[in-house]
Amino acid sequence: MPEADAAALARLASRRSVKAQQLHEPGPDDATLRRMLEIAMRVPDHGKLTPWRFIVFRGDAGAQAGEAIAALFAEKNPDADEKRLEEERGRLARAPLVIGVVSTAAPHAKIPEFEQLLSAGNAAMLTVMAAHALGFAAHWVTEWISYDEDAGRILGLQPGERFVGFVHIGTPTVPPVDRPRPALEDVVEYWRPAGT
Numbered sequence: 001m002p003e004a005d006a007a008a009l010a011r012l013a014s015r016r017s018v019k020a021q022q023l024h025e026p027g028p029d030d031a032t033l034r035r036m037l038e039i040a041m042r043v044p045d046h047g048k049l050t051p052w053r054f055i056v057f058r059g060d061a062g063a064q065a066g067e068a069i070a071a072l073f074a075e076k077n078p079d080a081d082e083k084r085l086e087e088e089r090g091r092l093a094r095a096p097l098v099i100g101v102v103s104t105a106a107p108h109a110k111i112p113e114f115e116q117l118l119s120a121g122n123a124a125m126l127t128v129m130a131a132h133a134l135g136f137a138a139h140w141v142t143e144w145i146s147y148d149e150d151a152g153r154i155l156g157l158q159p160g161e162r163f164v165g166f167v168h169i170g171t172p173t174v175p176p177v178d179r180p181r182p183a184l185e186d187v188v189e190y191w192r193p194a195g196t
């Protein structure tokens with residue numbers, strides 16, 4: 001058997017999400033953010049196409065983006081009340097750091113777009129894991145801004161790109177609580193030829 005890394009395994013096994021609104025300062029500093037992104041970029045990538053990129057919201061950027069998103073929401077939902085608009089203003093400023101993970105998947109002669117999208121999704125997951133390994137907590141959310149083209153443009157998408165989500169990162173204000181996980185037996189099957 002290869003030698004196991006007990007500390008790394010314990011970290012992997014203990015990951016759980018903490019809601020964006022429960023993530024506070026301190027967030028990662030510049031060096032830690034770079035490290036996190038370097039880890040995220042270790043994602044498998046069929047064809048080495050780099051079919052993803054990251055848009056970072058931190059400091060004033062989160063609140064500024066939120067202002068623009070709230071204005072867009074008001075335009076699309078003229079009946080929205082002030083409480084909801086306030087929520088929109090804070091959408092990218094709940095946690096100290098938000099990393100928008102972008103899929104740049106595009107038609108390719110050999111590599112299906114599906115695989116490129118999976119690579120971007122896994123870059124998001126590695127961002128979550130890196131945050132956890134560095135002692136922070138994270139919440140990967142999509143919310144409406146991942147599905148609205150106008151919101152995408154405001155948040156920096158180029159034509160053809162889409163967000164696979166926004167990873168909110170910070171220090172939890174409450175002890176993380178786990179959720180029930182499925183039983184291994186319910187989701188794992190050992191394949192055998194039919195009829196055996």
Ligand SMILES: Cc1cc2nc3c(=O)[nH]c(=O)nc-3n(C[C@H](O)[C@H](O)[C@H](O)COP(=O)(O)O)c2cc1C
Binds near residue numbers: 015017139142
């Ligand atoms: C692609 C994707 C999108 C998600 N979008 C949201 C979301 O918009 N809002 C939300 O509350 N959770 C969302 N989640 C779920 C959370 O990231 C998280 O997995 C969930 O709260 C369960 O917690 P756990 O990670 O500890 O299992 C999303 C997860 C994935 C994979």
